[in-house]
Amino acid sequence: MSSSAASTPGGAGLSPAARAGTRQNRVRTLTDRFATRFVTASGISIIAAILAILFVIAGVAWPLVLPARARALPAVVLPAGTQPLAVRVDEYREEAFVATSAGLLLVPLKGGAPSAADLPALDGATVTSARSVTGGLALGLSDGRVLPVTTAVDVTYPGGKRLLVPRVTAADPLVADPAGRPVKTFALAETPDGPLLAAAVGPREVSLDTVTETTSLIGGTTREESRQSLALGSEGDASALAVDDRGQDVFAGTTAGKVVRFDRTDASAPGLAESVPVNGDGAAVTLLGFLNGDRTLVVGDAAGRVSTWQVVKDDSGRRHLARMHDFAPHGAAVTGFSPSRRDKGFVTTDASGRTMVRYGTTGKTLLDLPGAGAAITGVTFAPKADGIAAVDAGGKLLQWDVRNPHPEVSWRTLFGKVWYEGYQKPEYVWQSTGATDDFEAKLSLTPLIYGTLKGTFYSLLVAVPLALMGALYTAQFMHPDLKALLKPTIEIMAALPSVVLGFIGGLWLAPTLERTAPGVLLMPLVIPFLTFAAIAAWTALPASWRRVIPHGYELVLLVPVVLAGGALAIWIGSGVESAALGGDYRTWLVSALGLSYDQRNSLVVGIAMGFAVIPIIFTVAEDSLASVPQGLSAGSLALGATRWQTALRVVLPTASPGIFSAVMIGFGRAVGETMIVLMATGNTPIMNSSLFSGFRAMSANIAVELPEAPEGGTLFRVLFLAALLLFGMTFVVNTAAELVRLRLRSKYRTFE
DSSP states (O other), X not given: OHHHHHTSGGGTTOOHHHHHHHHHHHHHHHHHHHHHHHHHHHHHHHHHHHHHHHHHHHHHHGGGGSOOEEEEEEEEEOOTTOOEEEEEEOTTSSEEEEEETTXXXXXXXXXXXXXXXXXXXXXTOOEEEEEEETTEEEEEETTSEEEEEEEEEEEEOGGGOOEEEEEEEEOOOEESOTTOOOOOSEEEEEETTEEEEEEEEETTEEEEEEEEEEEOTTSOEEEEEEEEEEEOGGGOXXXXXXXXXXXXXXXXXXXXXXXXXXXXXXXXXXXXXXXXXXXXXXXXXXXXXXXXXXXXXXXXXXXXXXXXXXXXXXXXXXXXXXXXXXXXXXXXXXXXXXXXXXXXXXXEEETTSOEEEEETTTTEEEEEEOOOSSOEXXXXXXXXXXXXXXXXXXXXXXXEEEEOSOTTOOHHHHHSOBOOTTOSSOBOOEEOOOSSTTOOOEEOSHHHHHHHHHHHHHHHHHHHHHHHHHHHHXXXXXXXXXXHHHHHHHHHHTTSOHHHHHHHIIIIIHHHHHHHHHHHHHHHXXXXXXXXXHHHHHHHSOHHHHTTSOTTOHHHHHHHHHHHHHHHHHHHHHHHHHHHSTTOHHHHIIIIIOOOOOSSOHHHHHHHHHHHHHHHHXXXXXXXXXXXXXXXHHHHHHTTOOHHHHIIIIIHHHTHHHHHHHHHHHHHHHHTOOHHHHHHSOOOOOOOOOTTSOOOOHHHHHHHHGGGSOTTSHHHHHHHHHHHHHHHHHHHHHHHHHHHHHHHHHHTGGGO
16 A cells, blocks of 8 residues: 555655655756756857857958959940040049040039030140049140149039039249240159159150149249150150159150159259169050159050059168069050049049959959950049949040959958068068058958967967966975965966056056166076075974974075065066176167067066966866876885876876866967057067067957947957957967877876
């Protein structure tokens, strides 16, 4: 009966104690299930959150790798008989200004009939050549003059309706050839001293016309014009010209395939500086032009080749023309060129109607737009770099809508050496912003990766020996009472905010180290020597004297020894500086080693960030060492091994998986550190292994530049790419560390 009653549902027939036990088991089971599912859900939520962050970062950076796109818009047919020479559009891409042989044509791009602009300054002359200049167009006339024309669009709102009104203003013409011969090839630049006109007036002669305007204090303006002649000699006939906006150099492309540079450093006596062959086959130079900023010269020839050049200085200080990039060639002679007014992009066209979009910094051709077969006679990049307009010999105005938000980004510009404007050779450079509109963005992540690894290396160089040796001593030799006091104290160090450590490192530690650097560098030698000397003296004392200090409390005696060693090292360092380093170690570093001492440098970061990393490595390593089974240590001691032999040959190998994990956790902490490296370094993105120079880490760079980066811009997305690299770096290191840890655990499992 009792057996049957005990098996009834609900526990009928059970004693009260048995029923209470059954309820407790049910509650315990439900609690275990809830806890299991809660912990599992929490873990999945954490993983999902991390993956979500990863996908958000990757999603922001992803547009950097998307290619440029272009969409052809309906062509505009110009009036019959029009001979277009050049074109320019307004920033809204609603009005085009087309230079023709008869003058200037105003062409509405959104519908409407073209109309001729009123240019009385033509005075009956026809237009023989034209090119785009700052603010408008310049027209070369059949009577030897060059007419600068400013083009603009005024926006008005009559009756609340938006209306664009094109405006054309002609300046005073410049005389290119007093003999009145037609101007076929010319270049015009607005220099600080005034307009500078270069024109080919003879087969091998270039005329320079300089206009200097002086305004007196009472408001009067005087205009002084001077003319100089430059001879090409045997270099060939002038086929293309270019003048930079500083008026420092005049370039002439010749029919012999050479670029001739005239140096105007002394404006009163310009001279032939050099003649450089562009290509080996002698194809005539058909085009010369400058990118935004007038630093990089674009050269096109009759064979369709396009290259970029810049004037650089060699080691002796001599200026010379150097080739930077060769671009994908055209299939016909290069006929048109237009730079972007926002970046280092440009567009080139050829005699077959083909149009290509390129970027000067990367050396890449971004778009290849086929033409209708007629030669392109003029092309322009829209002011916002979002469109292209071109006119061809068939009397059509062609248009493309361009989508190319990040042309300055490529794998080479992000991770390779790039030859930037003003540099003597290709280099790794991070300089995201500048003071001028024509600034060339330099977005190499290599200096940031290098700086991240450099700061991590020096911090671990300080932290790992101290933390591991301290953990080994604490776990194996320290008295339990002293350990109970010391270990929590070190763990509390991890709670110090990194901003506080960075503040202390930048404002106190950096100037202190600058005064005592030789002594600080001697501490790793002096302190161990003094410590071993103190240990030797301690062991020489009678045993009765040594028993005064309980076993495991010897550390208390070593603290003053270490402090005295630090003071002694600083004193010795001061003497060494005075006797051997000429009294100033910084001057000696520069003269003897070629190294400069920056106050906020890698040494400061190594100490400050090492202080932040020590508690993490110490805690994990000490727990691993303390977790080694006591039987292993007891067996080793029973077999006659000393305590040091047991610690180094038995305990340390057994705890090696945990110790390795501790070092890797410290590595991850150092890699991701932001505030210490931000405040304790000069944040200079240079690639220098010197202990006395600063650096810029990826994390600090993100913190510094992200608040000011325009959302959706190239810099904004590159910073997210840096965050993605930082995420990937820590993931790879942690994965490799886990694999090594498992291998070490498998190897030393026999000891457990």
